[in-house]
Amino acid sequence: MNPVEIEQAISDLAEAPFDAAEFPYAFLEAFGRKATEIKKLRKGDTNKSDLGGVLQRNNIHMATCALGEVSQTLAALKDSPATTKHKAKFILATDGQTFEAEDLIGGDTVACAYKDFPDSFGVFLPLAGISTVKQIKESAFDIKATGRLNRLYVELLKDNPDWGKAERRHDMNHFMARLIFCFFAEDTDIFTTADLFTGTIDRMSNRDGTNTHEVISEIFRAMNVATKDRASANLPRWADAFPYVNGGLFSGSTEVPRFSKIAQRYLSHIGGLDWTKINPDIFGSMIQAVADEGERSVLGMHYTSVPNILKVLNPLFLDDLNAALEEAGDNARKLLNLRNRIAKIRVFDPACGSGNFLVIAYKQLRTIEAEINRRRGEADRKTDIPLTNFRGIEIRDFSAEIARLALIIAEYQCDVTYRGQKEALAEFLPLDSQNWITCGNALRLDWLSICPPTGTGVKVKADDLFQTPLDQAQIDFENEGGETYICGNPPYLGSQWQSTEQKEDLGRIFDGRTKNWKSLDYVAGWFLKAADYGMHTPTVSALVSTNSVCQGRQVETLWSLIFDTGNEITFAHDSFKWANLASHNAGVTVVIVSISNRLSTTRRLFSDGDSGETTMREVGNINPYLISGPNILVKSATKPLCAQQEMSFGNMPNEGGHLLLSLSEAEQAINDHRVPRKFIRPFIGSQEFIRGNERRCVWVRGDELPETYGNEWLDRRFAAVAQQxxxxxxATTKALSEIPYRFGEVRQSGDEQIIAVPAISSENRDFLPCGLLPSGNIMSNKCYALYDAPLWNMSLIASRLHWVWIGTVCVRLEMRFSYSNTLGWNTFPVPKLTEKNREDLTRCAEDILLAREAHFPATIADLYDPEKMPADLRAAHDRNDETLERIYIGRRFKNDTERLEKLFDMYTKMTTKVS
Known part of the structure; x- marks a missing residue:
């Protein structure tokens, strides 16, 4: 269940007649606990309560009680030996009138009337297996409103199926935006009469909802008629009570979808919510999913956490402004200069979605401005920060409308907070018709026309605020001396998952500038457009991106173009999880990269530690791999640049599965079909090597083929390969049908000793998995191999030095290592080794292998589990690192940062010398 579904189920439970005996089971059911679990609790099989309540192990201990005894019952639950013994995370007591609960792990408490406990449902989300975050606990209203709006949206589409078609989707989404504004306006005194919107609909509509659409249409029409035109507009008396809103929100068609009785009831329920609690930071992201059928299953999970957004905005410009505020103290002149500076700052999000970044940036700037005004004794002063300074591009029209609406709501809430309700209301209506959010494809629009260079006026007609064609014109704008900051979280999509249209988007930007652009992630388009924008006006950009743009071959392709524009990296946050809700999505691994042509002498590198705390280092330069060092781009090399032996791929079967066998199939072939054992070989890929899985393959060399003649089992296998x-x-695969006994690509004879390196492996191990395999093993294309190589090569691969190099210059799949021979092994910097060095490293590799052998039959996965790694194996690796690192610098490196800086320094010298 998602949070919206849970909130609805909990609300239904609170509204139903209280049944003391049934409540504990209904409560668990509302959080999506399995029917089999609840059945066992009912029978008493798994109920561990010692107080006559219900205790589910590792979950919750709850009890119902007589009226007035809730506090005592909760205390008894807390003191219960069973609560401790069975590790209950929550305790809960209720008498049907009062509700009290406590999160024994997090410390949150709930004490409220029984009917109000759904407002705190976020506290209990772990019962549903959802690893919650602070925001979801504090956004009960946003989730409730999203759920109610979603039910109305779905119900309206049932009765108005044509409104769900592509040609009318904008009308439906625009209608929903109008509703949201009306609900907010009637609860915040923007409409002078409480419940004006909902109450008018309830009074004027038929009980069956047959004329509800006509009533709402007249209300919408009224809000588009200026006061001076009211007399001639022929508005019904009841509609004339609504103020003139305009701003484009109510201009154009006032057609409304038809309502059923159920839809009208949903509308009334939504109006009954307290819309003063709306949080535009979160609500916009959640509500955008209502209009997307594919996203409705995860309603309530669509938000971007404020702390994550501040990881972008703080170093981008907020840290600097707050430092300036602190430095200004109470100096009136300095405070005035800072206020004037803030009033000219433009924040531009070219993938703004529902406006999270823009809303938070606006609210943060208003906070700083309010403090300036307080210190200057002008606390009730009107803001100098215009919403039009917060520009955005969004491809989905509903999200674009919600972004504008969220900013309008944020402005009103800030005015109430910093100036008071009276002043906020006096200046709120009518809405400004200027347009600052563009609906369109950011990779095909001219950013300079949407956010013009400072000092440039764009003399073009302004469209209505909420009526935005794709070729939308922009407002006049002049911002002499102002600062421009680009930020956001553009879409990431690997090259193989991009649509034809998305490929064309990138082609428009990169074609003619590089031949290798087709391998770039979709987000690369935003980086280069930001860099190009910065060539025309001083700009600092900071984008959240998949970490792949700072790894592997994309680095050379993308960053050489960015550097050509004069932009460099000003700050960066290395890889971390950008998660919404853990049960739905563990979170994509991202980086934050800021680029600018306004370069400072120091750059800032941010990292999240194991404890979650963010640390910052000031460095002289940040390279595209997000480490301190020169702007070096590691390029693939066909041969090793140093003394190590050449590494090859394993063998590519390309045989439709007919030459690959399970262990039982292999034994059957040998025992029942008289296949010579020498033709059945161990087949080793990443999982076979790491986890000890066993597979076999048919392996026949050309000179051995005559020995297979007449064996029907092999003949059938070869025939199936040829047919496939x-x-x-x-054409190349067709040609291979002539040699069906062989793999598609063969890179070994089968008689070599092999140093094996899996292509994909976990980042959680402290060392890359590698090892020595005897002759007779056949390597899969899922592994790399050094054939008949000196053992000291394994010492290099098994080192921490190689671990950090591969983790930096090669592509990662999320955070997992994706090994590359040409990009990782061939480029790995190795000092010139003496014969003594090779002997020492050989001995280190032997010690690692012997330590593993001592724990046979433990697999690589078993041995290299960081929590369970045997002491003797870890000691062998420590000796290996000690020996190798002394060859590099005469001592152990202090940390991975020092290792990388040394390796990049060596690589720079190597490649400079080679060129």
């Missing part, structure tokens, strides 16, 4: 390959559209 002959159906291919690729």
């Amino acid at each position: 390959r002959s159906k291919s559209d690729r």
Whole structure:
């Protein structure tokens, strides 16, 4: 269940007649606990309560009680030996009138009337297996409103199916934006009469909802008629009570979808919510999912956490402004200069979604401005910060409308907070018709026309605020001396998952500038457009991105173009999880990268430690791999640049599965079909090497083929391979049908000793998995291999030095290592080794292998679990690192940062010398 579904179920429970005996089970059911779990609790099989209540192990201990005994019952639950013994995370007591609960792990408490406990449902989300975050606990209203709006949206589409079609989707979404404004306006005194919107609909609509659409349409029409035009507008008396709103929100068509009785009831329920509690930081992200059928299953999970957004905005400009505020103290002149500076700052999000970044940036700037005004004795002063300074581009029209609405709500809430309700209301209506959010494709629009260079006026007609065609024109704007900051979280999409249209988007930007752009992630388009924008006006940009743009081959392709524009990295936050809600999505691994042509002498590198705390280092330069060092771009090399032996791929089967066997199939082939054992070999890929899984393959060399003649089992296998390959559209694969006994790509004879390196492995291990395999093993294309190589090569691969190099210059899948021979092994900087060095490293590799052997049959996965790694194996690796690092610098490196800085310094010298 998602949070919206849980909130609805909990609300239904609170509204139903209280049943003391049934409540504990209904409460668990509302949080999506399985029916089998609840059945066992009912029977008493798993109920561990010692107080006559219900205790689910590792979860919750709850009890119902007589009237007036809730506090005593909660205390008894807390003191209960069973609560401690069975590790209950929550305790809960209720008598049907009062509700009290406590999170024994997090410390949160709930004490309220029984009917109000759904407002605190976020506290209990762990019962549903959702690892909650602070915001979701504090956004009960936003989730409740999203759920109610979603139910109305779905119900309206049932009765108005044509409104769900592509050609009318904008009308439906625009209608929902109008509703949200009306609900907010009637609860915040923007409408002078409480419940004006909901109450008018309830009074004027038929009980079956048959004329509700007509009533709402007249209300919408009224809000588009200026006061001076009211007399001639022929408005019904009841509609004339609504103020003139305009701003484009109510201009154009006032057509409204038809309402059923159920839809009208949903509308009334939504109006009954307290819309003063809306949080535009979060609500916009949640509500945008209502209009997307594919996203409705995860309603309530669509928000971007404020702390994550501040990881972008703080170093981008807020830290500097807050430092200036502190430095100004109570100096009136300095405070005035800072206020004037803030009034000219433009924040531009070219992938703004529902406006999270813009809303938070606006609210943060208003906070600083309010403090300036307080210190200057002008606390009730009107803001100098215009909403039009917060520009955005969003491809989905509903999200663009919600972004504008969220900013309008944020402005009103800030005015109430800093100036008071009276002043906020006096200046709120009518809405400004200027347009500052563009609906369109950011990779095809001209950013300079949307956010013009400072000192440039764009003399173009302004469209209505909420009526935005894709080729929207922009407002006049002049911002002499102002600062421009680009920020946001553009979409990331790997090259193989991009649509034809998205490929074309990137082609428009990169074609003619580089030949390798087709391998770039979709987000790369925003980086280069930001860099190009910065060539025309001083700009600092900071974008959240998949970490792939700072790894592997994308680095050379993308960052060489960015550097050509004069932009460099000003600050960066290395890889971390950008998560919404853990049960739905563990979170994509991202980086934050800021680029600018306004370069300072120091740059800032941010990292999240294991405890979650963020640390910052000031460095002289940040390279595209997000480490301190020169702007070096590691390029693939066909041969090792140093003394290590060449590494090859394993063998590519390309045989439709007919030459690959399970262990039982292999034994059956040998025992029942008289296949010579020498033709059945161990087949080793990443999982076979790491986890000890066993597979076999048919391996026949050309000179051995005559020995297979007449074996029906092999003949059938070879025939199946030939048939499979002959159906291919690729000429090379078709040609392989002539040699069906062989793998598609063969890189070994089968008689070599092999140093194996899995292509994909976990980042959680302290060392890369590698090892020595005897002759007879056949390597899969999921592994790399050094064939008949000196053992000291394994010492290099097993080192912490190589771990940090591969983790930096090669692509990562989320955070997992994706090894590359040409990009990782061939480029790995190795000092010139003496014969003594090679002997020492060989001995270190032997010690690692012997330590593993001592724990046979433990697998690599078993041995390299960081929590369970045997002491003797770890000691062998420590000796290996000590020996190797002394070869590099005469001592152990202090940390991975020092290792990387040394390796990049060596790589720079190596490649400079080679070129």
